[in-house]
Structure formats: C-alpha cells, structure tokens
Amino acid sequence: MAIAIGCWTIFGAPRTAAAHDYAPPLAIALEEESLPAATASAAPSPSSSGSPGATSPATPTPTAATPSQTPAPTADSSSATYQPPAVPADVPPPSDFSTSPIAAPVSGASLEPLIEKTGDPSLSASLRTTEEARNEIADNHFDEAIRTLGRAVSIDSGNAYAYFYLGRAYLMKKDYNQALTFFSRAEMGLNSDPAWLGETIGFEGACYEELGREQDAALAYQRALQSAPGNLMARAGYGRLAAALPQPTPVEEQPSADNSDQSPPEENDIRIVPDGEPLDTPPPDEAAPSSSSTNHRSSPQ
Amino acid sequence: MRRLLKFALFGVCAVFLFAIPPALYYFFSYYDALRSEVMQRFAGQHWSIPSRIYSDSELIYPGLDLEAVGFFQRLERLNYHLAPTGKTLSRGEYTWDRKHRRLTIFLHRFSYPYNQFPGEPVAMKVSTGNVVEQMDDLSSGRQIYSFQLEPELLSGIFQGNWHQRRIVRLSQIPPAQIDAVLAAEDHRFYEHHGIDLARTIKAAYVDFTAGHVRQGGSTLTQQLMKNFFLDSERTYHRKLKEALMAYIAERLYSKDEILENYLNDIYLGQRGQEGIYGIWEASEFYFSREPGDLTIGEMATIAGMISSPNRLNPLRHPDWARVRRNEVLGLMLQDGYINKAAYDNAVTEPLRPRETFTENNDAPYFTDYVKHELADRYPPNVLTGEGLRVFTTLDVHAQKLAEKAVDENLDELEAKYPRLRRKEEQNRLESALVALEPATGKIRAMMGGRNYRQSQFNRVTQSKRQPGSVFKPVTYLAAMEETLNGGPGQYLPTSYIEDSPFTWEYGDMSWTPRNYKDRYFGRVTLEFALQESLNSATSRLANAVGLDRILAMAAKLGFGDLPAYPSIVLGGIEVTPMQIASAYAIFANEGLAVEPYAVTAVVDQNGHVIQGHELKAVQTLSPQLAYMLDFMLENVVNHGTGIGVRRRGFKAPAAGKTGTTNDSKDAWFAGFTPNLLTVVWTGFDQKEMLNLTGAEASLPAWTIFMKAAAASHPALDFAVPPGITVEKVDPLTGYKAGPYCPVVIEGAFPTALAPAEACPFHTGKSSPVSDRSAPPTPTVPSEPTD
Structure with a gap:
C-alpha cells in the first residue's frame, strides 16, 4: 500500500501550479495569433499623480477583512463594500483598433524617465522605491515587492505607479480581488496617460478573466483599448471575450409612410433618409470627461 | 604513656573510620549537585533575552x-x-x-x-x-x-528586570578588548584552573586583617559563577562556594567557553530601567559603536568599568573613568598586550563617550498597545526571553510632536478656564491623540493620555466615549450614496433641507434634537448643514434617508452593529478614538479602507522574520462618494466649525469635523490631509461637564500637531476622481453660478447630476430674484416620514 502511494505520488500526482507557472492571457494570445511585431511606444509622459480622467473606475470586488484589535470595515458582499453600479451594456466598441500599431507594455520599462522629469522630491523618492519594486516583480519576488511598494506609498500616497505595481504583484500572487482594488486605485492617478491607463485597465481585464467574470473582463479590455488601442493584452483579451459582451438592444423598426408593405432593410443596406427626418445620432458616452486635473501639489505651508 | 599513645591511635582510627567517610560522602554529594547546576546553566539558553521594540526607520532623500x-x-x-x-x-x-x-x-x-x-x-x-x-x-x-536612518529602540519586553544584552561569539569580540578585560580583571586567566591561589591568599590576608571581606580575589571564572548563581553577598561561605563552582566549570568547559560567557554576561551599567550587560551593549551604549570600531583607550575604559560600573561610568564620572582607563592601559602594557607607542597614544586620547541626553524615546501608550497585540500571538516566555526584535510603525519625531501638542493644549485650557483645573492627579482633564497614514494604515503617533506614569489607561484604544458630531458624516454618506446608486431621493451637496425644530417619532417614543444654542437657519443646503454641524437638519436628513441605511453605512465604516435609535445620527453611541480614526481614514483614502496597524515585522534571534505585514485595502466607499464628502469636510475647515484650523495657521489642504456631545462631556476633532490623519479627544475620565466645543478643546491640539507633523509630508490636494465635477453653483436657484449670482458655493457633484445650465435668473438684466422665492432645487422632504 505504501509503495503504491509512493509510486503514485512520484509518477502520477498532478502537477500543482506554482507562482511562476502563471501564464497570463497575453502569453496565450501570442501562441494562438500571428501578430505584427510590436513597435516601441513613445516614452510615457510623466503625469502628476491623481489627475482625473474621463473614464469611470473599474469594478473592484473586495476581499474579506481580517478581524483585529481595531474593527476594520467588513467585506460582506451585500452591504459592507462599495459595489459600483453595473456598467451599461451599450458601451461602444473600440473604434478600429486593428490598424493601431502594437505598443510595448509601458510597465516593462524603467521609471527613470518619470523620475527625472518630476520636480517633486517626495514623488521622486517614491518613484525610485517603486522602481526597486518593479525589478523585484521582474525577479518574481512578489512579497518583497509588496513590502517595497508599501514604503513607496508611505513616502507619497499620490504615487499612482506604486498602486499599479501593487496590482501587478497581487496579480502574480493570484490574489485577483486585491489586485483589482489597487489597479482601480491606480486608474485614478494614471488617467492623463493613455498608455498607462490602458495597461492598468487591461490588467483589470486579466483579473476579471481569472475570476471567471468574462463579461466584466470583456468590458475592461474594451475600455483599455479605448485608451490604448495598441495594448496587446487588451486586444488579445477583447478578441477572446468580445462574444461575452452584452448584445446591444435591437432598434425598433420605423414604418415607411408610403410603402408600408416593404420588407425591412437588409443588413449592410444603405438606408435613405427622407428629407427633414433627423439623422441617427450615436449613443452618448458612458461618462463625460471631467475637468482637468486638480490634484496639483499645493505649496508647502 | 603507652596507654596514651594507644588511646591516641585509637582516636585517629576512629575518626578515619567514622567521621571522614560521612564527610567525604557529604562533600561529594555537594560537589555533584554543584556540578549539575553548572552544567545546566552552561547548556542551552543561558540567558532570558528580552524582546526589543523599535520605531520605524526614516528615509532621507x-x-x-x-x-x-x-x-x-x-x-x-x-x-x-x-x-x-x-x-x-x-x-x-x-x-x-x-x-x-x-x-x-x-x-x-x-x-x-x-x-x-x-x-x-x-x-x-x-x-x-x-x-x-x-x-x-x-x-x-x-x-x-536615499538612505535609511535606522529605527530607534523604544522599549523592551522583559520579566522582572530588563537585562539588555546582545549575545556574541568570542570570535566577534576584538582581541584587544579581550586583552583589556584580562589585564583589568584576571591576567592569569589562561594559567589557573578557576582559582588563582596566590591572589586568593593575598585577598584573604587583606580581609582577615580588616576583619571582613574587603578585597575580591576572584578570577573571571569565579565572577561568572557569582553572576550565574549567587548573590553579591560577601561572605566566606559564598566565596568558598564560588571557588568550588569555578573549579568545576574549569574542569567541564574550555577557557574560551568560559570567557565568552563572561563577556556576554558582565554587568556594565544602567540606562534608566534597562541594565546594560555584555561587552557589545556597553560598547554601543557608551561609545555608539560596535566593539570592533573602538579605540584601545575606549576598550580599556569598558574593561575598567567592570569592577564598579556605576562609579566608573564614563558618562557620569568621566574623570574617574579616565583614571581607571589609564590604570588598565598600564596593566596591558605590563602584560605585553600593547607596546609603548600604543600605550602613549591611548593615555593621551581624550575620553569621548557619547553626549548624555535627558530626552527619552519611549512611547509608553504605543508600546503597551504593541505588547497587547504581540501577547495575542506569542506566549509570555517567548516575548520576555527569546530576544525577538519587533519593528513598528511609530515615528518618534511625530510622537514627540503629539506629546507636545497634547501637553500644550491641556495647559492652555486649564490656564484659560480655571474651572477645568483639578487638584488630584487622577481627576485632571485628559486628552488622547492618534495619528495615522490613511494610505498605509501606519500608526505614526499615539498619546493615550496626558501622563502615563499616573494612568496607563489608553484612551485611544480603550476609552469608549460619545463621538457627537464627528459621527454626522455617516448620515451624509448614506444619503449621497443613495443618490449615486440611483435611489429615489436626490441628495446632493446643494440639495436643500429644513433646519428647524423637529421631532422624530419612532415606535411609541419620540426624540427632539436641538441645535447648538437653539439657533436654526431655516432652509439650508446639505453642505451648509454639515459645515455648521446643524443637528436638526442632519436629523431630518437621516429621517428621510432611513435609519437602516445609516446603520448599514456605519457598519461598513467599522462601527459594528449599532442600536437602531435615531439619536445615533448625532453620535449617541460610544466609540474609541481609534474607531473614529479608522473610519475617517477611509474618507481620506478615496474610499479605500486600510486597517490601522502598529507592527511591521517581528524577527527572531537568528534573523528570521516570523511576522510581516502586507499592504492590503478594501474599496469600502466609491472614490466619488468619498470625494464628495471630503469636499464638504474641507468646507468645514475652510468656512465652518473647523475654521479655527485656518485661523491658527494651518494652510495645507485639509478636511475635518468637530464633535461636541450634547451633554458637553466630550470634545473631538477629526481631521486629515491626503497623507496624514489625526483624531483628538478631550474630556474628563469621570465624565464631568467640559462645556467646551470640539473647536475650543481639541482643534487647537490637532492644529499644533499637524502644523509640525504634516510639514514633513508633501502638501497634496485631494484627488478628484473620474465621474465627479466640481462646480460653482447658485444655491438659491440650483443652477451653475454666473457672474451676477448673489450667492455662490462650490460643490462636488456626480458629473451626470452636476448642474449643466447657467443660472437664468441672475443675468444682470433683470432685478435679482428674492432669496427665498427661487425655484427649488430637488429637496429632501421637510416633514418627517416616520
């Protein structure tokens, strides 16, 4: 019996996934599709932290809080956490992203250009600490990176990049809900930089996909492509999951005044609009762009 | 004569036969017992090593x-x-x-x-x-x-006395330090077998002529035995026992093992309640350096202290310490440990111990809090004996600022209001302050009371008091959340509500909240109602929103299950300052809840991290809702009951809320910047009437503290999240304010609900519309619905 168990353990036991086995959707997509070579994107422009943007935040799903000496907010799914309103189904599809060149992931590059451009000493120090964490993530030291990023946030809580990499680290640790929380937080500070914003939302899509929330994932990929049409991960994800998107509500037929017995127009037929009849207008955007950033650095007292 | 000889011989034989065997038996038993004691002591853990609690490190950039x-x-x-x-x-x-x-x-x-x-x-x-x-x-x-300035030692966790030592191997101690100790205390250490007979005989002669034990002839081994087992009593019996144990130890263990134990064990002075033991601790304490970085003279100084650590303390008695140092240097030269040149250098070297300072760096309320947290995870013997190192979040500089702010504020209040003075220490006016980073949850400062020696009761975490108006934001959050979620009511900062006397009927009871000084404002915006902390308007709003929504919001913010009474909306519950801080941190952190914490890491003696901390957050409120509230709370500070913050010179963007209970027994101020949140409570432990508002009693301490503490953080504005529009509005009409609108307020709105049209009434072409006859903005019903 013992020998049998031992043999099964050695030769027959299923391989358990380790952290380094994680193959994000991006990698899967590259195997399946033949894509043009990526072209390097422009160096990201430094953004002041916390700048507002036009998109609404993604939908984080909170994790249960740990009880402690000081009562922490509970994470009961029914009431204790923020559950944002459902994203309306009629989000327009990203416009013609297929012709946009593929962009390299901005988060793979060093943060040095950002560090050099910022004139804010605490943000600079926080970004340098974030850069340390970026390298730790690249070396698969995710716990170390989380600790380093905690320090980065402590130095400057407005450093949106630190939150982005916290999301990355938790994603690699497969804590997808926590990753979503931090990506969502990062979104608020990165929405003046389309490449970073697109990448952040793209990773949100990856988290949703891992959680089995395909519709949310598809919507996130869609939003990511609206910001960064060249984002490969979002493209691949959108390609996989577009079918999961809610279908638009069919428009009711308008009967013709003179030809009531005419059959409805075929798909791709050009509809001739009689004079005086208003043209169809596209549906409004989900959220209007907000005003420009107000998260400027106040002068020290 | 022969008979006498026979008798004498018989006597001697009798002694040999009947007296000596039992004596030998007793002696060998005694020897064996001592041997067991010595072996037990040397084997395994020799000492109980207290755990140490450190502050946070400081990044310099x-x-x-x-x-x-x-x-x-x-x-x-x-x-x-x-x-x-x-x-x-x-x-x-x-x-x-x-x-x-x-x-x-x-x-x-x-x-x-x-x-x-x-x-x-x-x-x-x-x-x-x-x-x-x-x-x-x-x-x-x-x-x-950047570089990190290392953490500061706050406290130890020990049982009985605090014996602070760092255990090191003999190889880690510089040879010159060992030479100095041997020269000073036992230059024949490697020659004798535990007892130096020549030295002992000489000491015995001196003691005998003096009539009592006066001179120690003890070897290092004897000293070690004395420290391990015996008291410092100087009697012949103790000296004999010590000598025997030293002999046993020398037979069982090598010279190096004995010397290593000695160098780690030796008592070398006191720092407050903390005893300094061992060469390493002494080196760091007196000279702020490791033994390897000391000069020959400094090593000789430490070695010279062994015979009388307090009298030869270089910090307190530098002259005596120098004299003894030079004696030891002379002995080192005599024994050939150093040459003449080194000796000449060392005796002329000025004695430079670190400067003495009277300021300590302890934070007793905070360290108590940490100890309680640790006691939940580790048994007492581990905490007091395993030499753990506990790294915390405390910023000692912020802690000093907090102490100063609380002390200054209480002194000023007692000077300004003599009725607040009390003769008995235990009845005096009290205050509590806690400061934390909303984004990380780090507790940076904690003052549990004005005098720890007088009362160890931690009012930050243990004192449950009524929060009064600091609880009001919960109602406004519940109302605005309903609007953001598309609920039936529309509660925006510029929505109107009636501020007039009102009675809330619930079941067969009723409750009539009253405004401060019975002053009512009539029809007011929600923003104004919170800004001026109007009880009646807030209660009407709560009544309209529904108590169940407010209780649900309170639970979300960490207040647990509260009783369903209307009075809770005005803070008629009991909470700790830490609970208030925890809730307000969510407002400050864009709706993200990060649990406050004090312990960053715990490391064992071998350097293994046995407890760590990871930054985790829960999105408890939407960023939009949090920002709308923050905007209103900024108005409290800029224009409302918290304006004292600005008048006292705090300029950075800040939000906050005053709190005063109806019975005037508790005064609060909870306020924050994006980087730092601080809550201050003031009152009497015996719940006597304070008759001061939160703005009068707690806001000053908050401002004193934050002016200094926030200076080390970047002065950030509150981030405007997507989906929020900040708009100037004419509150009389509800439209976007134009240049001719007589009253203009700024509010934060969900973009979809922000006023889009310019005010058509105040155009400058026609006479302005009367204030009270303006077309209504959607308002909260003014009549109670219950």
Whole structure:
C-alpha cells in the first residue's frame, strides 16, 4: 500500500501550479495569433499623480477583512463594500483598433524617465522605491515587492505607479480581488496617460478573466483599448471575450409612410433618409470627461 | 604513656573510620549537585533575552526638509556623536560644516528585517533652509538618492528586570578588548584552573586583617559563577562556594567557553530601567559603536568599568573613568598586550563617550498597545526571553510632536478656564491623540493620555466615549450614496433641507434634537448643514434617508452593529478614538479602507522574520462618494466649525469635523490631509461637564500637531476622481453660478447630476430674484416620514 502511494505520488500526482507557472492571457494570445511585431511606444509622459480622467473606475470586488484589535470595515458582499453600479451594456466598441500599431507594455520599462522629469522630491523618492519594486516583480519576488511598494506609498500616497505595481504583484500572487482594488486605485492617478491607463485597465481585464467574470473582463479590455488601442493584452483579451459582451438592444423598426408593405432593410443596406427626418445620432458616452486635473501639489505651508 | 599513645591511635582510627567517610560522602554529594547546576546553566539558553521594540526607520532623500523630520534630534537619540569638522569619521560619528552646508555621517550597521545594512559614510549637501540637495556615498564615491536612518529602540519586553544584552561569539569580540578585560580583571586567566591561589591568599590576608571581606580575589571564572548563581553577598561561605563552582566549570568547559560567557554576561551599567550587560551593549551604549570600531583607550575604559560600573561610568564620572582607563592601559602594557607607542597614544586620547541626553524615546501608550497585540500571538516566555526584535510603525519625531501638542493644549485650557483645573492627579482633564497614514494604515503617533506614569489607561484604544458630531458624516454618506446608486431621493451637496425644530417619532417614543444654542437657519443646503454641524437638519436628513441605511453605512465604516435609535445620527453611541480614526481614514483614502496597524515585522534571534505585514485595502466607499464628502469636510475647515484650523495657521489642504456631545462631556476633532490623519479627544475620565466645543478643546491640539507633523509630508490636494465635477453653483436657484449670482458655493457633484445650465435668473438684466422665492432645487422632504 505504501509503495503504491509512493509510486503514485512520484509518477502520477498532478502537477500543482506554482507562482511562476502563471501564464497570463497575453502569453496565450501570442501562441494562438500571428501578430505584427510590436513597435516601441513613445516614452510615457510623466503625469502628476491623481489627475482625473474621463473614464469611470473599474469594478473592484473586495476581499474579506481580517478581524483585529481595531474593527476594520467588513467585506460582506451585500452591504459592507462599495459595489459600483453595473456598467451599461451599450458601451461602444473600440473604434478600429486593428490598424493601431502594437505598443510595448509601458510597465516593462524603467521609471527613470518619470523620475527625472518630476520636480517633486517626495514623488521622486517614491518613484525610485517603486522602481526597486518593479525589478523585484521582474525577479518574481512578489512579497518583497509588496513590502517595497508599501514604503513607496508611505513616502507619497499620490504615487499612482506604486498602486499599479501593487496590482501587478497581487496579480502574480493570484490574489485577483486585491489586485483589482489597487489597479482601480491606480486608474485614478494614471488617467492623463493613455498608455498607462490602458495597461492598468487591461490588467483589470486579466483579473476579471481569472475570476471567471468574462463579461466584466470583456468590458475592461474594451475600455483599455479605448485608451490604448495598441495594448496587446487588451486586444488579445477583447478578441477572446468580445462574444461575452452584452448584445446591444435591437432598434425598433420605423414604418415607411408610403410603402408600408416593404420588407425591412437588409443588413449592410444603405438606408435613405427622407428629407427633414433627423439623422441617427450615436449613443452618448458612458461618462463625460471631467475637468482637468486638480490634484496639483499645493505649496508647502 | 603507652596507654596514651594507644588511646591516641585509637582516636585517629576512629575518626578515619567514622567521621571522614560521612564527610567525604557529604562533600561529594555537594560537589555533584554543584556540578549539575553548572552544567545546566552552561547548556542551552543561558540567558532570558528580552524582546526589543523599535520605531520605524526614516528615509532621507534629496528635497527632504531635515528640520521638518527632526533629523538632528534623531541622530542624538540614535547615539550618533558630533565630531569636529574635518575629522576622519568612525562609524557612529558625524560632522556638520555649517559654513559649507555639508553634513557627513558614518551610518551605523543595522540588521533590518529583510536586509543587513553594513553602515556607510554618506555626505549630504544641505541648503540654508535645511533641505537636502544632494547625497553621496563616500565609500563608493557615487551619488545616492536615499538612505535609511535606522529605527530607534523604544522599549523592551522583559520579566522582572530588563537585562539588555546582545549575545556574541568570542570570535566577534576584538582581541584587544579581550586583552583589556584580562589585564583589568584576571591576567592569569589562561594559567589557573578557576582559582588563582596566590591572589586568593593575598585577598584573604587583606580581609582577615580588616576583619571582613574587603578585597575580591576572584578570577573571571569565579565572577561568572557569582553572576550565574549567587548573590553579591560577601561572605566566606559564598566565596568558598564560588571557588568550588569555578573549579568545576574549569574542569567541564574550555577557557574560551568560559570567557565568552563572561563577556556576554558582565554587568556594565544602567540606562534608566534597562541594565546594560555584555561587552557589545556597553560598547554601543557608551561609545555608539560596535566593539570592533573602538579605540584601545575606549576598550580599556569598558574593561575598567567592570569592577564598579556605576562609579566608573564614563558618562557620569568621566574623570574617574579616565583614571581607571589609564590604570588598565598600564596593566596591558605590563602584560605585553600593547607596546609603548600604543600605550602613549591611548593615555593621551581624550575620553569621548557619547553626549548624555535627558530626552527619552519611549512611547509608553504605543508600546503597551504593541505588547497587547504581540501577547495575542506569542506566549509570555517567548516575548520576555527569546530576544525577538519587533519593528513598528511609530515615528518618534511625530510622537514627540503629539506629546507636545497634547501637553500644550491641556495647559492652555486649564490656564484659560480655571474651572477645568483639578487638584488630584487622577481627576485632571485628559486628552488622547492618534495619528495615522490613511494610505498605509501606519500608526505614526499615539498619546493615550496626558501622563502615563499616573494612568496607563489608553484612551485611544480603550476609552469608549460619545463621538457627537464627528459621527454626522455617516448620515451624509448614506444619503449621497443613495443618490449615486440611483435611489429615489436626490441628495446632493446643494440639495436643500429644513433646519428647524423637529421631532422624530419612532415606535411609541419620540426624540427632539436641538441645535447648538437653539439657533436654526431655516432652509439650508446639505453642505451648509454639515459645515455648521446643524443637528436638526442632519436629523431630518437621516429621517428621510432611513435609519437602516445609516446603520448599514456605519457598519461598513467599522462601527459594528449599532442600536437602531435615531439619536445615533448625532453620535449617541460610544466609540474609541481609534474607531473614529479608522473610519475617517477611509474618507481620506478615496474610499479605500486600510486597517490601522502598529507592527511591521517581528524577527527572531537568528534573523528570521516570523511576522510581516502586507499592504492590503478594501474599496469600502466609491472614490466619488468619498470625494464628495471630503469636499464638504474641507468646507468645514475652510468656512465652518473647523475654521479655527485656518485661523491658527494651518494652510495645507485639509478636511475635518468637530464633535461636541450634547451633554458637553466630550470634545473631538477629526481631521486629515491626503497623507496624514489625526483624531483628538478631550474630556474628563469621570465624565464631568467640559462645556467646551470640539473647536475650543481639541482643534487647537490637532492644529499644533499637524502644523509640525504634516510639514514633513508633501502638501497634496485631494484627488478628484473620474465621474465627479466640481462646480460653482447658485444655491438659491440650483443652477451653475454666473457672474451676477448673489450667492455662490462650490460643490462636488456626480458629473451626470452636476448642474449643466447657467443660472437664468441672475443675468444682470433683470432685478435679482428674492432669496427665498427661487425655484427649488430637488429637496429632501421637510416633514418627517416616520
């Protein structure tokens, strides 16, 4: 019996996934599709932290809080956490992203250009600490990176990049809900930089996909492509999951005044609009762009 | 004669047969017992090593204001020596060239939880405003962009007495230090077998002629036995026992093992309640350096202290310490440990122990809080004996500022209001302050009361008091959340509500909240109602929203299950300052809840991290909802009941809420910047009437603290999230304000609900519409619905 168990353990036991086995959707997509070579994107422009943007935040799903000496907010799914309103189904599809060149992931590059451009000493120090964490993530030291990023946030809580990499680290640790929380937080500070914003939302899509929330994932990929049409991960994800998107509500037929017995127009037929009849207008955007950033650095007292 | 001889012989035989065997038996039994004791003591863990609690480290980087972070005071508390400019630095020294604005510091080695810092010399260029301009690592010659100033020791966890020591191997102690100790205490250590007979005989002669034990002839081994097992009583019996144990130890263990134990065990002075034991601790305490970095003279000073640590303390009695040092140097020369040149150098070397300082760096309420947390996870014997190192979130500089703010405020209140003075210490006016980083949950400062020695009761975490109006934001959050979620009511900052006397009927009871000084404002906006902390308007709003929604919001914010009474909306519950801080941190952190914490890491004796901390957050409120509330709370500080913050000179963007209970027994102020949140409570433990508002009693302490503490953080504005529009509105009409609108307020709105049209009433072409007859903005029903 013992020998049998031992043999099964050695030769027959299923391989358990380790952290380094994680193959994000991006990698899967590259195997399946033949894509043009990526072209390097422009160096990201430094953004002041916390700048507002036009998109609404993604939908984080909170994790249960740990009880402690000081009562922490509970994470009961029914009431204790923020559950944002459902994203309306009629989000327009990203416009013609297929012709946009593929962009390299901005988060793979060093943060040095950002560090050099910022004139804010605490943000600079926080970004340098974030850069340390970026390298730790690249070396698969995710716990170390989380600790380093905690320090980065402590130095400057407005450093949106630190939150982005916290999301990355938790994603690699497969804590997808926590990753979503931090990506969502990062979104608020990165929405003046389309490449970073697109990448952040793209990773949100990856988290949703891992959680089995395909519709949310598809919507996130869609939003990511609206910001960064060249984002490969979002493209691949959108390609996989577009079918999961809610279908638009069919428009009711308008009967013709003179030809009531005419059959409805075929798909791709050009509809001739009689004079005086208003043209169809596209549906409004989900959220209007907000005003420009107000998260400027106040002068020290 | 022969008979006498026979008798004598018989007597001797009798002694041999009947007396000596039992005596031998007794002696061997005694010897065996002592042997077992010695073996037990040497085997395994020799000492109970207390755990140590450290503060947070401080990151220094270009652009940092050294004055704002109390840099020089930190250096003093960390035992860094100020050396003359131009001197070649040893580890633990620094120079400050004011003329050229150049600070050079040789950082201590430090074992952080996850990395070892070797200690490097760093040079900093500092502006006239005490801001770091540039930093260079002098060992590599390269520019650096940050370094960490190591944490400060706050306290130990020990049982009985605090014997602080660091256990090191003999190989880690420099040979010259060992030589100095041997020269001073036992130069024939490697020759005798535990007892130095010549020395003992000489000491016995001196004692005999004096009539009592006067001179110690003890070897190192005897001293070690005395420290391990015996008291300091000087009797012949104790001396004999000590000698026998020393002999046993020498037979069982090597000279090096005995010497190693000795050097780790020896008592070398006192720091407050903390006893300094062992060569390593003494080296760091008296000279702020490791033994390997000491000079020959400094090593001789420490060795010379052994015979009388308090009398020969170089900090307190430098002259006597110097005399004894030179004696030891002479003995080292005589024994051939040093040559004449080294001796001449050492005797002329000035004795430079670190400067004494009276300021301590403990934070007793905070360390108590940490100990309670640790006691939940570790058994007492581990905490008091396993030498754990506990790294915390406390910022000692912020803690000092908190102490100063609380003390100053209470003194001012008692001076201004003599009715608040009490003769008995235990009845005096009290205050509590807690400061934390909303984004990380780090507790940076904690004052549980005005005097820890008088009362260890931690009012931050243990005192449940009524929060009064600091609880009001919960109602406004519940109302606005309903609107954001598309609920039936529309509650925006510029929505109107009636502020007039009103009675809330519930079940067969009723409740009539009253405004402060019975002053009512009629029809007001929600923003104004919170800004001026109007009880009636808030209660009407709560009534309209529904108590169940408010209770649900309170539960979300960490207040647990509250009773369903209307009075809770005005803070008719009991909470701790920490609970208020925890809830307000969510507002400050864009709706993200990060649990406050105090312990960053726990490291065992072998350097393994046995407890760590990860930053985790829960999105409890939407960023949009949090921002809308923050905007309203900024108005409280800029225009409302919290305006005292501005009048007292705090300029950075801030939000907050005053709190005063109806019975005037509790006064609160909870306020925050994006980087730092602080809650202050003031009142009497016996719940006597204070008759002061939160603005009068607690806001001043908040402002004193935050003006200094927030200076070390970047002055951030509150981030406007997507989906929010900040708009100037005419509150009389509800439209976007134009240039002719007589009253203009700014509010934060969900973009979809923000006023889009300009005010058509105040155009400058027609007479302005009367204030009270303006077309209504959607309002909260003014009649109670229950």
